[in-house]
Amino acid sequence: MKATKDTVVTVDYRLTLPDGEVVEISEPGDPLTYLHGYEDIVPGLEKALEGKAVGDRVQAIVPPEEAYGEYDPEGVEEVDRSEFPAELELEEGGTITATDEDDDEVEFLVKEIKGDRVVVDFNHPLAGKTLHFDVTIREIRPATAEELEHGHVHGEDGHEH
Ligand code: ZN
Numbered sequence: 001m002k003a004t005k006d007t008v009v010t011v012d013y014r015l016t017l018p019d020g021e022v023v024e025i026s027e028p029g030d031p032l033t034y035l036h037g038y039e040d041i042v043p044g045l046e047k048a049l050e051g052k053a054v055g056d057r058v059q060a061i062v063p064p065e066e067a068y069g070e071y072d073p074e075g076v077e078e079v080d081r082s083e084f085p086a087e088l089e090l091e092e093g094g095t096i097t098a099t100d101e102d103d104d105e106v107e108f109l110v111k112e113i114k115g116d117r118v119v120v121d122f123n124h125p126l127a128g129k130t131l132h133f134d135v136t137i138r139e140i141r142p143a144t145a146e147e148l149e150h151g152h153v154h155g156e157d158g159h160e161h
Contacts, residue, residue, distance in 0.1 A: 001140045003049045005037030008153050010139035011049075016132045023126070031138050038151050042067040047131050054137050062131045072126030081116040090118060 003009045006075040010033045015023040026032050036049070044066030048058050064070050084090060094110045112119040147154050154160075 001053070001142075003036050003052050003137065003140055006143050007036045008141050008143050008150060009034055009036050009049065009137060012136045012138060014134040016134075018130050018132065025129075032119070033139075033153050035143055035147060035151065035153050040152065042131070043134070044131070048133070049135065050138070052137055054139050054140055058131045058135045058137070060135070062133060064130060066126050067129070067131045068124040068126040069128075071123055075127075076111065076119065076120040077122070078114075078117050078119050081113075081118055084118070091135065096120075 003006065010031045012031050014025045014030075015132050017023060032041075036046065039046065042062060044062030045060055046061070047066070048060035052058055066104050081090070083095075087095070090096070090110050090113060092110055092113055095107055096103055096110060100106050105123065109121040109123075109125070110118060111121045144154065150159070152159055
């Protein structure tokens with residue numbers, strides 16, 4: 001069986017930046033499971049894994065446009081401190097999770113605090129970065145009809161509902 005559209009793929013992975021900084025490593029025995037063909041993972045990695053088999057090791061260098069996108073300078077905004085709840089502790093370099101008007105969670109970085117003005121950055125932390133993936137495929141199985149309908153993996157490593 002190969003990693004193609006409509007299969008559920010389980011991988012051990014290591015994600016680093018070009019300077020060697022480690023972003024994420026899956027724990028031994030706690031691999032990542034995703035539904036192939038649904039951009040469940042970044043498109044560049046999905047493309048690199050396409051057609052691979054269990055036991056294959058894939059080392060992929062994924063540019064920002066096939067990962068979390070280019071860094072958008074317009075994602076940086078300066079707002080009044082008073083727009084945040086007074087009890088919320090703001091700290092330079094800290095990440096705040098808020099809810100937007102559609103009730104979706106948005107995460108942003110507090111880039112700088114200038115008196116009563118706060119500079120926030122809505123870019124994904126990995127925006128503008130080239131990602132180095134080192135992935136080994138552990139398991140591939142066909143997705144169930146229900147998983148395909150939902151567009152995500154069910155069971156132990158996926159959604160429980
Ligand atoms: Zn579901």
